[in-house]
Amino acid sequence: MAVHRLDNRRPAPRTSSSGRQRRVLTLSPVPAGRLWAVYLLMAAGLCGLALRLAWVQVVQGPELLDRARAVQTQTITPLGRRRTIVDRQGSLVAxxxxxxxxxxxxxxxxxxxxxxxxxxxxxxxxxxxxxxxxxxxxxxxxxxxxxxxxxxxxxxxxxxxxxxxxxxxxxxxxxxxxxxRVYPQGNLFANVVGFLNLERVPQAGLEQSRNSDLRRHEATRQLRRGADGTPLPDGLKAGVLYGDDLRLQLTLDARLQQVAQMALSKQVKQWKAKRGVALVMDVRNGELLALASTPTYDPNQFWKFKPGLFREWSVQDLYEPGSTFKPINLAIALQENAIDPAGKVNDNGQLTIGGWPIFNHDRKGNGVIDFPTVLQVSSNVAMVKAMQRVKPAKFWNWLHALGIDTKPDTDLPGAVAGQLKSLETFRTQPIEPATAAFGQGFNLTPLKLLQLHAMLSNGGKLVSPHITRGLRSGDDLAPAPAANGLQLIRPEIAQTVLNWMETVVEKGSGKGTYIPGHRIGGKTGTAQKAENGVYIAGARITSFVAHLPINDPRYVVLVVVDEPKGANAYGSTVAVPVARQIIESLLVIEKIPPSKPVAG
Structure with a gap:
């Protein structure tokens, strides 16, 4: 029988209580080379991550930051909006x-x-x-x-x-x-407001002259947002969310403007005239309540009209005012003590100055007449004799001081200066002060004539005509400015001339504007039209200027109609009917009470 050693025998499998055998694994030591390989591989990975992180943070950082901000930031570019324009009552104009x-x-x-x-x-x-x-x-x-x-x-x-x-x-x-840009009133204010072309570039009127004031305060906005789109407060500059609600307020009244436009258009059509204009001014502060012009255009469809209509001729074109300037000259003569308010002058119907004949419009004499009658019959001869008592140099200095040859101080676009002969010409050529005595031989704009007549109603103070009250916030309306002006004529003289003009409405060529109970003064004008220094045969400019109420002057109305056709085309027949309709509306709109009892 052979004998075996126990330590040479394999261990017998263990048996669990359930009778199953459990296998026992023998652990073997890991080679050192393998451990080093794993360590080096992990270290290399960590180093790679560190280098990648450094690359992203340092090298690619600015680029990635810009890309992130581009995603997170919403840029809002302004549309180039313009401020609203309203009239004196807040009605929308543009x-x-x-x-x-x-x-x-x-x-x-x-x-x-x-x-x-x-x-x-x-x-x-x-x-x-x-x-x-x-x-x-x-x-x-x-x-x-x-x-x-x-x-x-x-x-x-x-x-x-x-x-x-x-x-x-x-x-x-x-x-x-x-x-x-929309103009709700159509052609009603086109002559002063102007329009924007299809590229939104201002082309005329206030849109052009007040362009910087009409451009809204708009800035490019960059709004930061979170991952879920929520707006973040950081990154917004001060004032970027400012809401610009300013509006440009005019002095013009749409109601009166409408009346003036309709009355003027009717007369221009009836008399087959070239053009016409009607202006109304508050004499105390220079505000224009109406500036209606015809023919005009629709700024909403400007491309359908001739470019010549885009300019307001009453502030840019010159003409000889004729008889409507006679009250201004009489005020100069009174201021210089050259005539007596109670004095008279002999009107024999004609006279010769420097070899040139001068006649009255009807070529008839009126005899010895007082100055109210001079205005009633509009005597040229009497005016020449009255102004001959003022030295030519003094006369010229007054015309210059009144600003005939100076551009008026106004916010109306395109206003121009008038034309006045030189002082030397006035001194050496007697015909020049003679023709200037009845409103010829020099040129001005209808706007300038309106300003000078406003001076008479304003107690001799010259005010600057204007059509804007400035920018106002929201629905607020600017109040009327206080009375002002540069004193040129003594108040008592201005009132004397107004009293004389009242007789023109009561007894003279201005009878068409007589309204019972209201004291109104006026003066008609029918002047020859000159072009390049030569009078055009048969061409006339008819006009009428009115002051009201005479006892407490506040408003001046001027109507000018250019080249009406017909033998009976005069200031009294062409311009007066327009002024009558405007005055009637003005009395109602401004609630002007009667100045005297109405006879039963």
Missing amino acids: LDEERFTLWAHPRYFAFPGDDIGKLRSPLDVARKLSSVLALPMADLVRTMEGRKSGVKLSTDLDPETAQRVRELGISGIDLEPYPQ
Whole structure:
């Protein structure tokens, strides 16, 4: 029998209580080379991560930061909106309305609820858009067919139509907003407000002259957002969210402007005149309540009209004022003590000055008459004799001091200076002061004549005519400025001339503006029209200027009609009826009470 050693025998498998055998694994030591390999591999990975982190942080950091901010930041570019313009009562004259351009991108067409990846055809989209846009479906399909993106379907969409397009929820349809300048009053204020062209560049009127004031305060805004789109307060500069609600307020009154425009247009058409203008001024502060001009244009469709209509001729074109300047000259003579308010002058119907004959308009004499009668009959001869008592140099100095040859201080666009012969010419050529005595031989604008007559009603103080009250916030309206002016004529002299002008309405050529109970003064004018220093045969400029109320002067009305046709075309027949309608409306709008009892 052989004998075996126990330590040479393999261990017997162990048996658990359940009878199963458990296998015992023998652990073997790991070689050192393998441990070093694993260690070095992990160290290399960590070093790589560290280098990558350093690369991202240091080298790529600025670029990645810009990319992140581009995703997180929303840039809002201003649309270039303009401030609203309102009249003295707050009625809208010009405003920006939001309009939209509709763009289509057919490669992205899909409807709400469509499966992801489903692409709708232009025909499907056209069916939905046709009724909303009021465009033929076939035209929409033809416009989009064969194109992938950037298709302009419509422009000048109003906000209501744009909202209906949004409610369709069509993917691939974009609405691009832009502001459009709108003039709700049409042609009523076109002559002074002007317009913007299709590129929103100011072309005329206040839109051009007050462009910097009418541009809204708008800045490019960059708004930071969080990962969920929530706006973050950081990154906003002070004032970037400022809401600009300023409005430019005019002195003009839309109600009076409408009356003046309609009355003037009717007369210009009836007398087949070239053009006409009607102005109303508050003599105390120079505010214009109306400046109506015809012919005019619609600024909402400016491209349909001739560019010559875009300028306001009453502040840019010169003319000889004629007899409407006679009250100004009489005030100069009174100021110089050259005539006696109770004095008289002999009107024999004609006289010769420096070899030149001068006649009255009817070539008749009026005998010895007082100065109220001089204005009533509009005597040229009597005016020459009265102004001969003022030395030519003094006369010229007064015309210069009144600003005949100076550009008026006004906010009306394009205002120009008048033309006055030189002092030397006045001294050496007697015909010059003689013709100037009855309003010829020099030129001014209707605006300048209005300003000089306002001086008489303002107690001899010269005020600056203007049509704006400035910028106001929200719905606030600016109050009328206080009375002002530069004192040139003594108050008692100005009132004397106004009293004389009242007789013109009571007894003379201004009878057409007589209104019982109201004291109104006036003066008609029918002047020859000159061009390049030569009088045009048969061409006249008819006018009428009115002051009211004479007992407490506040308003001046001037109507000028250029080249009316007809043998009976005079200031009394052409301009007076327009002034009458304006005065009647002015009395109601400004609530001017009667100055004296109305005879029963």
